[in-house]
Every structure is written in structure tokens, then in C-alpha cells.
Amino acid sequence: MSERNEPKYYQALVDMGSNGIRFSISNLSPQAARIMPTVYQDRLGLSLYDAQYQSGKKVPISQSTIDKVIKGLLRFKRICDDYHVPHENVRVVATEATRKAINSLAFRQQIEEATAWKVELLAKEDEGRIGAMGIASSFGAINGLVMDLGGGSMQMTWMIFEDGQVRTSPRGAVSFPYGAAAMMRRLEEVGADGHDALRREMSTNFEKALQDLEIPESLSQRAEQEGGWTLYLSGGGFRGWGYILMAMHAIKPYPIPIINGFRVPRSSFLPNVKEFSDPEETFRISARRASQLPAISLLVNALAESISSIAYIYFAQGGVREGLLFSSLTAEIQSEYPLVTATRVHAPHSTASLTRLLKATIPPPHQSDSSKDPPATLTSPHFLTSTVQLLYAYVSYPKDIDAVAALRSTTAGILGDAHGLSHIDRALLALVMCERMGGELSATDEPYLAQMQELAGPRASWWAKYIGRAAGGIAALFPAGVMREYEGVQVDVAASWCTVVKKKKGKVVEAIDFQVQYGMPELDGAVKVWRHHMEKVGKKKHWIGGKEGWGVKVVTSSMK
Numbered sequence: 001m002s003e004r005n006e007p008k009y010y011q012a013l014v015d016m017g018s019n020g021i022r023f024s025i026s027n028l029s030p031q032a033a034r035i036m037p038t039v040y041q042d043r044l045g046l047s048l049y050d051a052q053y054q055s056g057k058k059v060p061i062s063q064s065t066i067d068k069v070i071k072g073l074l075r076f077k078r079i080c081d082d083y084h085v086p087h088e089n090v091r092v093v094a095t096e097a098t099r100k101a102i103n104s105l106a107f108r109q110q111i112e113e114a115t116a117w118k119v120e121l122l123a124k125e126d127e128g129r130i131g132a133m134g135i136a137s138s139f140g141a142i143n144g145l146v147m148d149l150g151g152g153s154m155q156m157t158w159m160i161f162e163d164g165q166v167r168t169s170p171r172g173a174v175s176f177p178y179g180a181a182a183m184m185r186r187l188e189e190v191g192a193d194g195h196d197a198l199r200r201e202m203s204t205n206f207e208k209a210l211q212d213l214e215i216p217e218s219l220s221q222r223a224e225q226e227g228g229w230t231l232y233l234s235g236g237g238f239r240g241w242g243y244i245l246m247a248m249h250a251i252k253p254y255p256i257p258i259i260n261g262f263r264v265p266r267s268s269f270l271p272n273v274k275e276f277s278d279p280e281e282t283f284r285i286s287a288r289r290a291s292q293l294p295a296i297s298l299l300v301n302a303l304a305e306s307i308s309s310i311a312y313i314y315f316a317q318g319g320v321r322e323g324l325l326f327s328s329l330t331a332e333i334q335s336e337y338p339l340v341t342a343t344r345v346h347a348p349h350s351t352a353s354l355t356r357l358l359k360a361t362i363p364p365p366h367q368s369d370s371s372k373d374p375p376a377t378l379t380s381p382h383f384l385t386s387t388v389q390l391l392y393a394y395v396s397y398p399k400d401i402d403a404v405a406a407l408r409s410t411t412a413g414i415l416g417d418a419h420g421l422s423h424i425d426r427a428l429l430a431l432v433m434c435e436r437m438g439g440e441l442s443a444t445d446e447p448y449l450a451q452m453q454e455l456a457g458p459r460a461s462w463w464a465k466y467i468g469r470a471a472g473g474i475a476a477l478f479p480a481g482v483m484r485e486y487e488g489v490q491v492d493v494a495a496s497w498c499t500v501v502k503k504k505k506g507k508v509v510e511a512i513d514f515q516v517q518y519g520m521p522e523l524d525g526a527v528k529v530w531r532h533h534m535e536k537v538g539k540k541k542h543w544i545g546g547k548e549g550w551g552v553k554v555v556t557s558s559m560k
Contacts, residue, residue: 348481
């Protein structure tokens with residue numbers, strides 16, 4: 001057993017929420033802790049919120065419900081023993097439904113007597129803070145408003161999360177009695193004629209909360225500069241809304257069926273759900289969640305009314321479970337970029353040197369037209385490092401499938417379970433890796449490539465091809481991932497913007513001058529192939545969208 005899979009790093013957690021009870025075992029070994037790999041997970045579909053109501057009146061949690069909960073916990077206890085989870089690494093945490101239960105104390109005492117596990121009851125303020133930390137775990141950085149929608153309540157606060165430092169409102173999170181299940185009950189109480197009044201009530205309360213949360217001026221200014229606020233939404237109700245939006249997306253089918261990191265603009269946030277034919281048939285929408293859509297729709301519209309300027313909305317997987325785990329990590333681990341952590345296990349020996357070489361293949365910013373430059377995500381240190389770390393992951397695959405395996409690596413492949421990746425990270429790395437492995441796909445897989453390119457956009461997709469070709473050439477020169485630094489510079493590259501005259505028409509066009517210098521004759525063949533591939537990606541027929549699409553001509557030369 002490798003050190004990263006040793007049971008001493010396993011953390012078992014029971015999250016007793018309003019809509020269900022979630023069981024999980026996570027691996028928090030230092031190498032992988034930032035993405036909190038899941039070793040085991042299960043869910044008991046039992047609503048502790050609904051269990052407390054009969055004929056519209058609140059009642060104690062029944063003994064039959066308590067027995068079901070205890071049976072689920074005892075089964076999980078056996079599973080923890082099978083995984084050799086240390087007893088001190090097991091936590092049972094309960095939120096609002098248990099906190100507000102008439103017989104909360106007796107309920108928790110029965111659990112402790114049967115399992116020897118003490119139930120930690122989260123205070124309302126702690127629930128909001130921990131939920132916010134769960135959202136922080138779901139992204140590499142956050143600047144905006146964060147909201148967690150449970151069954152009984154919804155929490156709201158602001159967050160700035162950069163370089164492992166998390167800042168939230170000094171007042172914590174504001175809690176509202178607008179959970180998905182609670183809202184269903186409110187809608188029944190007020191009837192159809194009371195929906196508008198309820199929406200106005202929520203909107204007024206949301207506006208007041210935004211004033212009370214003491215949002216820093218720097219965050220407000222950022223929202224103004226970026227055309228509006230960025231919202232980060234978590235919780236089962238919001239995630240259900242996200243899956244509906246995913247199904248209604250302009251890209252059909254949407255290529256990344258993972259809710260975490262899914263992003264929509266404000267214009268797509270408020271669809272007419274009544275026009276959605278059969279929500280129960282939608283991927284990841286249960287009958288219960290479908291029944292809550294009218295309530296969630298009302299809540300979403302109230303949010304949009306109270307926050308006048310919204311630019312983008314991100315959906316997050318992180319909740320109480322992820323927040324508790326993320327809060328236990330050191331600031332150093334929290335600061336790791338999730339994509340780098342996720343690819344680290346595949347890293348070659350000379351990752352740092354190979355990353356510097358890959359960075360050198362990208363030309364500096366264009367002096368007069370920044371629209372020609374690659375998107376910042378593609379050239380960031382964490383993205384280039386992640387690319388190099390994954391460079392050799394598919395070399396053992398048959399040529400028939402190596403490119404498609406790389407293309408699907410971030411969804412159904414080796415990075416599919418990585419927590420904290422945005423959809424743009426997944427799309428761009430998939431496109432880069434597909435091209436690194438040659439980019440040859442069967443007719444079956446070409447539509448998926450087109451969907452990923454549509455998600456990334458033409459400019460980013462072409463630059464992903466360019467970087468993928470550059471990475472493929474580097475891998476061919478150093479097939480073992482080893483650069484012998486002690487021998488001095490073996491290969492040097494540079495890229496710059498230039499103008500060239502086309503042979504046939506005499507037209508002057510802008511191009512990238514890709515330069516290679518090397519001192520070992522045995523590399524002649526590999527360098528020749530590399531130059532050919534780089535020139536090829538600049539041919540118009542290989543542009544995104546064809547000859548009338550997006551791309552840049554590439555010429556090659558020897559370094560002076």
C-alpha cells in the first residue's frame with residue numbers, strides 16, 4: 001500500500017442534512033488532500049425535515065425514523081472498520097433539521113447509545129461558515145457572493161479566496177428560512193395568490209442581508225469592473241437548478257456532466273421552467289427534486305431582483321462535508337491549485353524544466369492586438385504545470401484510443417473525480433492533451449471534440465491545439481520525462497510574433513515564429529517532425545472553424 005492510501009489519512013464523515021444523510025470516507029494524505037479524494041460515499045434518502053411534519057403540523061421525529069437512521073449509521077460503522085478508518089477520524093455532524101427537532105436531544109442520545117458516536121450539532125452560524133468553506137474547496141479562487149441552499153434554510157455571505165487565504169463577512173453568514181423543502185411548504189401555505197408577496201418578502205430580506213454583511217469596497221469595485229457580481233451556489237436545491245440549466249444549455253449535449261464548476265451568465269439563469277417538458281427525465285434530477293423546482297424558481301427570481309447586477313453564476317459541489325474537510329487542511333494545502341494537485345501523481349521527473357520549456361513555446365503578449373493572445377488560463381503557471389504533469393499519462397495506450405482517452409481524461413477519465421476544477425479548466429486541459437497525443441479521433445468521438453471546442457471558444461481552442469502540439473514535441477524529445485540538467489542546455493526554444501509574405505499571393509500576414517535550437521545530432525529527426533507539426537497547426541484547414549475560422553499562421557526557424 002502506498003503512503004497516500006494509508007488508512008491513517010482516511011477521514012469518515014456523516015452529514016445529517018435536512019434532505020438526506022450522507023456517508024463518506026475521504027483520503028486526506030498530504031499529496032492529494034487539496035482535492036479531497038473520495039474513498040467511499042453513500043446516501044440514505046431520508047428527509048429529516050419532512051419527518052417532522054404531519055398534516056402541516058410539526059411533530060417529533062418518530063421512533064421508526066430514528067431506527068432507520070441508526071441502521072444506516074451502524075452499517076457505515078462496519079464499512080469504516082473494513083476500511084480501517086481510525087476511530088478518532090470519524091465525525092457525525094447534524095445541521096438544521098436535527099437542531100430544530102422537538103426531540104433533538106433524545107434523537108442524538110439514541111444515536112450515541114447505539115453507535116458510540118457523538119453527534120456534533122452545528123450552530124446556525126457555523127453551518128453557514130462551514131458551507132462557505134465547502135464552496136471555497138470547489139474552486140481555485142473565489143471573489144463574490146456565496147450561497148448554500150439546504151432543505152430547511154439558505155445561507156448567504158461574501159467570500160474572497162485567493163492563495164489559500166479565505167476572507168468572509170465578519171458577521172458570518174446570514175441564514176434564511178428558505179430551504180428547498182421549507183419553501184415547498186410555504187408555497188402550499190400561501191397558495192398561488194401569495195407567490196408574488198412571498199417573492200417580494202424574500203427579495204427584501206436578501207437586500208437587507210447584503211447591507212448587513214459589510215461587503216468590502218474592493219469586492220464591490222471588482223464586481224463593477226467585471227460587469228456584475230459573481231455568485232457561487234451550492235446545496236442540493238441549487239445543484240438541481242444547475243442540472244436543469246445544463247440540460248437547457250445552447251451546447252447540446254453539454255459535454256461536461258459534472259455540476260461543480262458549471263457556469264452560466266445571468267441571461268441563462270432565469271429560464272421559464274414551465275416550458276421544460278419533463279424535469280424528472282433530466283440527468284440527476286430526482287422526482288423529489290423535480291417537485292421542488294417551482295419553489296427554487298421563486299427563490300432564484302427573488303435573488304435576481306435583490307442583486308441588480310449579476311455577471312456569472314457558478315455551481316459548486318462543496319457543502320458541509322467538503323467544508324468540514326477543507327477547514328481541517330493547512331493554509332499551505334488550501335492554497336494549492338486543484339488542477340496541479342490532481343495531476344501531481346502522474347508528474348515526470350523533470351516537471352519544472354519541462355514546464356519552462358513549454359512556456360517558452362508561447363509567444364509574448366501581442367504588442368498591438370491582445371485578441372490574438374492566448375487566454376490567461378492557458379498560459380498560467382498552474383495550467384502549464386498540470387499539462388506537463390499529465391504529459392506521459394497516456395503513452396501506454398494503443399494509438400487507436402490514446403487521443404480520445406486524453407480528450408475524456410477530465411470528465412470520464414483519470415481526472416473525472418478531481419474536486420475543485422472549473423469547466424473551463426477541464427475543457428482546455430482535455431483539448432491540450434488530445435492534441436498532445438496526436439489529435440486523431442474516430443468519427444464516434446469527433447462530435448465530443450466539437451462540443452468541447454464550442455465550450456472553450458474558437459480562440460482558446462486553437463491555442464489549446466498549439467500548446468498541445470508543442471507539448472507533444474517536448475514529450476517526443478524527452479520520452480522518459482527526464483532532462484539531464486547536469487549536461488547543460490540540450491534543447492532551447494523561443495516563440496515570437498512576426499510577419500511573413502505568402503508565396504502565392506504576396507500578401508503580408510502575421511505569424512508565430514517558432515524557433516528551436518539543439519546540440520545533439522541524434523535529435524535531428526524528432527526536431528524535424530516537431531517543426532512540421534507546429535507549422536501544420538497554423539495551416540488554415542486546421543484552424544477552429546476551418547479556413548474562415550480562428551487561427552494563426554506558424555513558421556519555424558533555427559534560433560540565432
